[in-house]
Structure formats: C-alpha cells, structure tokens
Amino acid sequence: MLDESREENPTFDRVYTEVQRFMQTKHHQPVVDVEGKLDEVWRRIHTQLEPEEPDTPKRIVPLWARIAAAAIVAGLVVLAYNRLPNERMLHTQTLQTGDENLYAVLDDGTQVWLSKHSQLAYNKNFGEKKRKIRLTGEAFFDVAHRPEVPLTVSANEVDVTVKGTAFNVNATQPDVEVVLVRGLVSVKENRRKDTEAFLLYPNQKATVGHGKLVLNEHNYQVTQTNDTIVLETQWLGDALVFQKQRFTNLAKLMEVRFGVEITLLNPTIAEQQFTGSIKNESLTQMLDALKQSYPFEYEIDGKTVLIR
Numbered sequence: 001m002l003d004e005s006r007e008e009n010p011t012f013d014r015v016y017t018e019v020q021r022f023m024q025t026k027h028h029q030p031v032v033d034v035e036g037k038l039d040e041v042w043r044r045i046h047t048q049l050e051p052e053e054p055d056t057p058k059r060i061v062p063l064w065a066r067i068a069a070a071a072i073v074a075g076l077v078v079l080a081y082n083r084l085p086n087e088r089m090l091h092t093q094t095l096q097t098g099d100e101n102l103y104a105v106l107d108d109g110t111q112v113w114l115s116k117h118s119q120l121a122y123n124k125n126f127g128e129k130k131r132k133i134r135l136t137g138e139a140f141f142d143v144a145h146r147p148e149v150p151l152t153v154s155a156n157e158v159d160v161t162v163k164g165t166a167f168n169v170n171a172t173q174p175d176v177e178v179v180l181v182r183g184l185v186s187v188k189e190n191r192r193k194d195t196e197a198f199l200l201y202p203n204q205k206a207t208v209g210h211g212k213l214v215l216n217e218h219n220y221q222v223t224q225t226n227d228t229i230v231l232e233t234q235w236l237g238d239a240l241v242f243q244k245q246r247f248t249n250l251a252k253l254m255e256v257r258f259g260v261e262i263t264l265l266n267p268t269i270a271e272q273q274f275t276g277s278i279k280n281e282s283l284t285q286m287l288d289a290l291k292q293s294y295p296f297e298y299e300i301d302g303k304t305v306l307i308r
Helices: 002-008 010-023 034-049 063-082 231-237 247-258 283-291
Strands: 091-096 101-105 111-114 119-123 132-136 138-142 151-155 158-162 166-170 176-182 185-189 198-200 204-209 221-224 240-246 261-264 273-278 298-301 304-307
Touching (some): 091 111, 138 151, 158 166, 158 176, 166 231, 176 185, 176 231, 185 204, 231 247, 247 261, 247 304, 283 298
Parallel strands (some): 132 151, 261 304
Antiparallel strands (some): 151 158, 185 198, 204 221, 298 304
C-alpha cells in the first residue's frame, strides 16, 4: 500500500524520500528500533499537547521528530484514504479545459469531447481491468465497446454505466442531465445504496435533480427527443482543441463533426500525431491544415474521404 501510494501521490513520495535522506545522513544513524522510535515520537507529541505551567520553558521539538510525526500522520491518512468506498484514488489521470472544448481519446479507444471549463479524471491503466471516470462539468462520450470491462462515469452523485455507446453528461448544474444518442446506459443515484438503477434508451434524456432522482411512478424522469443530434449535444460543433492525437483518432473526430466516412490507405499517416484546434473550418480546410504538418493526399467524393 505504501509503494502504491508513493507512486500515485507525489507528495507522499517526497515525504518518504525526505525522511529516508534525513535519517541516513552522517549526523543521524539509520533507524533500527522502529517501535522504540515511534514510542519516542508519540511521547514528544503528547508532551507538546499537555498544558504547560506558566513558568515552564517551552519545549522545542527537534526537526527529525517533526518530520517523522508528519510521515506517521501521512501514513495514517493514506490508509484511511485507501479505504474510502468511492475509490477516489483510482482517478489519477486528468483532462481539463479552459475557454475551449477539448477532444481526446482515452487508452481504451473511447472518444471524449470535454466541454469548456470542465475536468475529467480516470484510473490508471484505463481499460485493462477498470474504466472509472469522474466528471466535473460536461462531456460527450463515444465509448469503445468492451462488454467485459463496463465503463462508469460519476458526476454529482450520479453513476452512468455503459459497455459501448454514445451519450452526453451535463453536470454543470446541481441537476445532472444524461442524453443517450446510441446504445444503452444505466443511470443510478449513488449516495443511497437502496436506489435502483434505470435504463436509458436512444434519444432519451434523464434528469437527476438536487441529489435525488426527479421521480415519476417509475422512479425516473425521461424526456423523448425526435432527432439523434439533440439540442443538448449541439455544443460538439463549437471550437475545440486536440493535443498529440493520432491521425486515426482525428479521422473519427472528423467523421462525427462533418458527417463523412474516412478511409486511411496510408498506415504511416495513421500513426502520426497532431496538435491543433478547430473553429469554423470546413472539412477541406482542416485537411489542408493537417497537411502542413505532415504531407498526405486526400480525395473527397460526396460523404466518402480517402486518405493516401
């Protein structure tokens, strides 16, 4: 647990490294009697907590004792934190946006459109054994199909669990809105264990308000929409940035944004990485801009695009 915590939290690792360095200097012998040293630390701590007589000189705790005490407290915090049921320590990798939307592809191939002023955190080795995401703000997900490893997005006390689908989650307000474009998702309010999950179908929107489900007789409120591209997902057409994305991922982005089908005939260009932004550019303008970074040829025939 110590090794895992050091790896996941740089602060804990610095505390550990500093204690090790300090204890092994020429002025201090390495600690051998661990239990005795801990007893001494606690004795000094308790001494500081005892009320002093008016004329009693104030005791000064040596630096090594303060560092050791801090390390002990940090260790206890690590143990307690690792036992939290919400598994916050899983969310070790983050994406964050400012004044522009962000497009990214996670390790498992899931595509994410992260709205302005939003944050997304996900677990290490995403897609291998777990797919846990914590969202602050708004995001659209096109989830890579992995039935054996369900993906869960948590936002404002709400869990949305999927195996492969496309949906939008808006948690910018206390009410959480989940709009399903494709596939099937389950939605569950996670503060109470007895709350039942419910299923959402394509072109439906569910609303969870003020920490509890907005209920009808079936324990959820659902709005049916007529079109797949509903009002709640129109923000996907706004300006966005992408950072070090492979061309094969950008091809998926362009297919969604411009409603085309792209075929990559050049395996070399498929693995090239690009960083940039899209505002009001057309498909042709975007392809021409990408060509400035790495040369390739393309052909557009209606809704079909060939990349050579």
